[in-house]
Amino acid sequence: MPLWTLYGLRQGKASTRWPASGNDGQSGTLGMPHFDPAKCQEGCRLCADACLPGAITVTDAAHGVRVAVDYGRCVACQMCVEVCPTDAFTASGDWAFGARRREDLVWIHAAASNDGESLKGQIHRVFGRSLHVRHVDAGSCNGCESELQALNNPFYNLHRLGVFFTASPRFADLLLVTGPVTHALRGPLLETYEAMPDPKFVMAVGTCAVSGGTNGGGYACGNGLDGVLPVDVYLPGCPPNPAAIIHALLMLLERAPQRVHGGRIGAGDDGA
Amino acid sequence: MTVPILETVARADLMLRCRSAVDAGARMQMAYAWFPDGPRNPEVRYVVHGGTREPLHVWRCRPGPQTMPSLAAVTPLLSWYEREITDLCGLQFEDQPQPDPLVLLPGATLSTPPLLPGVNATLSYAPAPSTLPEMGGATRDDVQSLPFGPVRADVLESAQFNFYYIGEAILHYHPQLFFKHRGMEKRFEGITPELGAVLAERVSGVGSVAHALAYCRALEAAAGCDVPPRAQWLRVLLAELERVYNHLHYLGHLCHTTTLKVGEAEGKYLEELAKQINCRAVGSRLLRGLVSPGGLRREPQLTGLAEELDKLRGEFARYAVMLEASTTHLDRLITTGVLSRKLAFDQGATGPIERASGLDRDLRRDQPYAAYPELPLKVAVREVGDAHARQQLRIAEVENSIELMQELLARLPGGTLSAQCLPPSGSEGLGWSESPRGSLYYAVHINDAGRLARVKIKSPSFSNWRVFPFTVHDSNMMDYAINEASFGLTIAGCDR
Incomplete structure (x- = not known):
């Protein structure tokens, strides 16, 4: 019988300390042009x-x-x-393209540097230390799921930041949606949202959920979450990498600033 | 590269041809319909794989205003293709043994079949409670039914799994897929061949390379374009990088279902390392944005890749030994979800699933493409067909892939990366690749304006989802999650 405990101990700690310090794991990324x-x-x-x-x-x-x-x-x-x-x-x-307002993702010449409007004011006090997330796949290509699943691997170790995925919407504070919202999943998505207790938040993860992307529209799909649910944070990316998802989650909790304004990462900011 | 042989088969001869091909050991690979001459004149295509190394045959059949004869009684795996054609193209099949919609869920209303040429169909769903299929046999009040999903626990893809069970024993299992049907084939229509590659990468995210490769090879066949050697070799590198991170994820997830916690963490950590290698080499963790019609879009960053693969190989070797020696883990895998060789063949299992059931089939060797003929490719096969055989097979494939990539990097030829690929108007092509999950086919038809008229996608999960329920019936609830994980299915690819 192999000694997994010993094996695990010998492997040492694999988790990054990012965003406090250290490696975000995304070197080489080709992000938004x-x-x-x-x-x-x-x-x-x-x-x-x-x-x-x-x-x-x-x-x-x-x-x-x-x-x-x-x-x-x-x-x-x-x-x-x-x-x-x-x-x-x-x-x-x-890649840190999480935004509270949809219009912050549109390129404009004179980008406002202020940090959107503050969410609900209370969010940090209520959820700052712990957030429970219910994920719903509303017709993604499985790319976003692949990166969401990566959040719980030892490198990102999302639990260290107090963020947990939960099975039941009854325990969830945040509804995290991927995919362009197919007509068949619109109903189950809305039911999941209804089942969540107040106060509750919604995050659109991936370009499909933000706008439909390449896969939205057509006979079988909507164009993302706009007009379906009230969105608190938009995170485009195809798929957004795990660090971008962590940044957007911390941004929702007011533990990290929004980086993108007027369609670009602010001056003097390295994008991470 | 072998060239598929196109044949016209009369409607009246179809049944007989199919029967004699199947009797001679051929397997029908896929069927689809398209409309080269307007909505009243469909053409149905069948892709037939004879002996393993023989060239593919493509049959085309014009039923005219008539219906088509169903071939599902001859070869049951065609049933899903026929039902999909009925749903999306409006063409009826006579004597279909299971004439229910496949892609359309209960409660769906479709204004017109969406794949008819030039139509703008609308699909809507009435908020109706889903109805479960009737079970035959005596009425018993101790049979429980459990509809699970489409929103399931954990971060998973959406689908509804319906179980009928007594205590622990599963009597019947019915997966309701196609919640994620996005009409991807329709989205290809009318766009330029070049942009189609961007879309193909987004059909099934964890199969981005395999999809782009099969799509581009279909276009290259249509254009008669020769891809430069360096691009052919680098395509193999990308395809094998994709196989490695997928299989590592698979092993981590399998440990999750057997509650082997450190094994899960290590598998997912190795997957993360593989994805970070992808990102440094290509700029995308899912290896997107490189494969394009005619070759590759740009040179990947190969500095240090050989050393990184070497390191991964060493860590994986230690991990694999641990997995194969953990009795608590193996106890849950051995005899779980047994798929017999005959069932695997008859129902169309593909990729690691069929190879773990003793079928020695792999498109990389049998219908060679890219630079595979020039590289020392090993095809792993296991005989037992249980969850353990599927784990062993994936372990062997990871080792073989890394070895193949190391050989490839040592002998990589120089030269250009791309050739012009302009498929002439009215041309067509069939492309394929052996994705991490099995055989993937793209059939592409070009219209008069040089744009895409029809793209058919046959994903490996479409085949394996059909097979999977056969291994669930008569099993027990405790083993279900392990069995499902051991198949390593995606839903996005199946539903499209």
């Missing part, structure tokens, strides 16, 4: 044509062409970076 409209070529719409989820749109306004970028629809596929002839889109390692 940076956008610099000053470099845009007139009449060019290569990026918009290469953007499958429609995160990049080009409108012919009266004063010339305008490119709009909505990171709530971005799946970080890097196609815009590859087709852009002038480096208006460049690769970046930015």
Whole structure:
């Protein structure tokens, strides 16, 4: 009989201390591309044509062409970076894209630096030390589940931050939703929300849950959580990595600041 | 690479052809319908796999205004394909032994079959209590029914599992899948072949490489495009990295169900290390964004990869020895969820599931693609067909994959990464790959504008979910979770 206890002890501690200090485990990530409209070529719409989820749109306004970028629809596929002839889109390692307001994910020129509006004020006092999460897969590709399951591996060890997944919605404080919300799962999703006690919060995890992404719409799906449930934190990403999910959870608990404003990570901020 | 042989089969001959092919040891791999000449003239395609190493055959059959004969009585695995065609294409099959909808759940209303050309279908669900299928036999009041899901405990995919049981003994089990049906095949229609690769990666997240690869190979077959050698080799690297992190997850999850806590933690930790290796090499933990029609989009970061794989190999070897020596763990696996060789073949089991039941089939060797013919590929096979055989098989596959990648990195050829891939209008192609869960097929048809007209996806979990319930009937509740974990199924791939 092998001695698993001894084996475990010999392996030592595997958990990162991040975000307090240490390794976030995401080196090499290609995150949401940076956008610099000053470099845009007139009449060019290569990026918009290469953007499958429609995160990049080009409108012919009266004063010339305008490119709009909505990171709530971005799946970080890097196609815009590859087709852009002038480096208006460049690769970046930015992944901490949790936002309290949907509009914070849309690129605007003068990004407000204030931290959205404060949630309910009471959240840190009530839930700051411990949060119970009920996850509902509303039609994901299983990519988000793969990263959510990773949160409980020894490296991220989510329990150390006081956050737990719970089986029953009756014990849950937060409903964490992945997927674009298929018509078949809309009912079970709403029932789960109804079964949760007040006060309760909702987080849209992954670009599908935020906006539908590449998979939303069509005959079988909605376009994410907007119009289905009131969302407290949006976290786009395809899928968002475990560190991004941890950041968004801590942000909900007011234990970490929101990093993204006006569609980009604030100046002087390394994105982690 | 072998080229599939396309044949036209008359409706009247179909039954006989199918019967003689099956009698000769062939397996039907998939069936789908599409509409090359308008909604009134469907064409049904069957992909037939003869002897293991023989080329694939594709039969096409035009029923005209008639219905199709059901082949489910000849080869039962076709039943799911026929029911799906009825649901999504509106084509009826005569004498279908189980004529209920498959993809549409109870309470569904569909305005028009969504895969008809040029239609915008709407699907809606009336909030109706789900109805369970009737059980035959004598009425007994001690049979309990347990509908579990679609929202289940833990972080899991959505599906509803219906159990009928007496005490611990499961009499009957019916998984209600397709809650996650997103209409992915329809979403390919009308987009450019290049963007289709981004979408294919998002059909089943933990099979991103396998899906993109099968899709791109279908396009490359349509375009007659030759992928440069370096890209062929790197595609193998990506596919094997995907196999490794999937199998590591599988082993950790299996330990979770047998409550082997340190084994669970170690399996999931090794999975995390593998995903971090993926991220450093490719920029994506799920290995997305590299495979594209004609080759690869960019060069991966290979510095240090060989050393990292070496380290992972050493840690995995120690872990595997521990797993295979833990009697409390093995006690729960041995004789659990036995799948016989015959059942595995007849019902279409694929990948590690069929190989653990003694079927020596692997597309990497049998229908070779990418750089597999040039590499020392070992195909693991086990005979017993229980949960333990499935664990042993995955352990062997992890070891073989890492060995294969190390050989590959030592001999990786240089050169360009991509060739032009422009499938001509009206062309078509069939692509496949051996995903971590088994055989994956993409059939692609190009329209007159050079865009995608129809994409059919046959995912390995679609096959294995059909097989799985046969191993649950007559088993007991305590073993269910272990048996399910030992199959390593995804729902996203099955439901699409």
